[in-house]
Amino acid sequence: MTILQNQQELEKWHRQPDPWTYEENPEDIKRKQILLSEIPPHPYDQVLDIGCGQGFITRDLPGQKIIGIDISHEAINKAKCFENDRIVFKQSSLFELSHKFDNRFDLIILTGILYPQYIGRSLNLVYQIVDELLTESGILISVHIDAWYSARFPYVLLRDYIYNYREYIHKLETYCK
Numbered sequence: 001m002t003i004l005q006n007q008q009e010l011e012k013w014h015r016q017p018d019p020w021t022y023e024e025n026p027e028d029i030k031r032k033q034i035l036l037s038e039i040p041p042h043p044y045d046q047v048l049d050i051g052c053g054q055g056f057i058t059r060d061l062p063g064q065k066i067i068g069i070d071i072s073h074e075a076i077n078k079a080k081c082f083e084n085d086r087i088v089f090k091q092s093s094l095f096e097l098s099h100k101f102d103n104r105f106d107l108i109i110l111t112g113i114l115y116p117q118y119i120g121r122s123l124n125l126v127y128q129i130v131d132e133l134l135t136e137s138g139i140l141i142s143v144h145i146d147a148w149y150s151a152r153f154p155y156v157l158l159r160d161y162i163y164n165y166r167e168y169i170h171k172l173e174t175y176c177k
Helices: 007-014 026-038 073-082 094-100 123-133
Strands: 046-050 065-070 087-091 105-111 134-145 156-165 168-176
Touching: 007 073, 026 134, 026 156, 026 168, 046 094, 065 073, 073 087, 094 123, 105 123, 123 134
Parallel strands: 046 065, 046 105, 065 087, 105 134
Antiparallel strands: 134 168, 156 168
């Protein structure tokens, strides 16, 4: 049986500024540098960061228009201080996204959200949602703790990169649709 983390717990967690200490932790700064270095060089028009939290990764992504999405209202409220003419943050569940956007994205980032406590047994639905949102030849970057992660997207795997992250092993996968 999978137990989903409830919304109230997420909101309480995100009331703290930088609850995971991303901004000051050398492991997270390294993780961010690795992710950014693995994005294939390309002039991205529309970028979507799903599970953006308080915007730690989002604010440094390449692209003309970047949208950071998180299910937590508190996380999005904190991330909004990073909004500018290129970057906006919106509260939404991953499962609502295909109904929220008419446009498609040429770069999608998924970081630390494809775990059973967040998506239950809905991996096939996640594949469908991502497929609806990603342009043809679009790039998908998925970064997760390897031991907790079982997704394998049905696209061309350009690269996978495994590295130490805190007490875990992280797996970063770069796909092309």
